[in-house]
Amino acid sequence: MSRIGKQPVQLPDKVVITLDGDMINVKGPKGQLDRKLHPAIDIEINENVLNVKTDLNDKKKMALQGLFRSLIFNMVAGVTTGYEKKLLLSGIGYRAETSGKKLVLNVGYSNPVDFDLPDGISATVEKNTEITLSGIDKELLGQAAANIRRIRPPEPYKGKGIMYSDERIIRKAGKTAGKD
Numbered sequence: 001m002s003r004i005g006k007q008p009v010q011l012p013d014k015v016v017i018t019l020d021g022d023m024i025n026v027k028g029p030k031g032q033l034d035r036k037l038h039p040a041i042d043i044e045i046n047e048n049v050l051n052v053k054t055d056l057n058d059k060k061k062m063a064l065q066g067l068f069r070s071l072i073f074n075m076v077a078g079v080t081t082g083y084e085k086k087l088l089l090s091g092i093g094y095r096a097e098t099s100g101k102k103l104v105l106n107v108g109y110s111n112p113v114d115f116d117l118p119d120g121i122s123a124t125v126e127k128n129t130e131i132t133l134s135g136i137d138k139e140l141l142g143q144a145a146a147n148i149r150r151i152r153p154p155e156p157y158k159g160k161g162i163m164y165s166d167e168r169i170i171r172k173a174g175k176t177a178g179k180d
Helices: 059-078 138-151
Strands: 016-018 023-028 031-036 042-046 050-054 083-090 094-098 102-106 113-116 122-126 130-133 159-162
Touching: 031 059, 050 059, 059 122, 083 138, 094 122, 094 130, 102 122, 102 138, 113 122, 113 159, 122 138, 130 138
Parallel strands: none
Antiparallel strands: 016 023, 023 031, 042 050, 083 130, 083 159, 094 102, 102 113, 122 130
């Protein structure tokens, strides 16, 4: 049984949820998010509590119940508080700057790399090496952070590259001089 799917989602006073057929719309102080629901999922809203219902005899439907409960919870949290991801640049001469909706990265290539931020995601750069991405859509924010990291992933010998702030790079030993 889906333990996550059975848990109710508490709705703050500032959040308004509307159902239109198979679409769910969540409005809050930070913005609005929409998502299409699976046909096997039913939503019940009672007194600031949202429950996700489905047929509990089918394992796939139970998995969908937990998935959509988590997605709706993330939507509610996003429109009330928002999400943040931090990226760190590590390497000599590595730096970042913002210009409008672009992130300009100097990460060891011959030319700077321009990264266009998706709609709904904003970036701030501190100390030229710390990028803070913020937005209300957790899925879009995580994908944007992964795309930025993919420009120059951290390498295991010197640890140079773009990494998440909570990421730990396992370092490898380099070559050693052979014994004669």
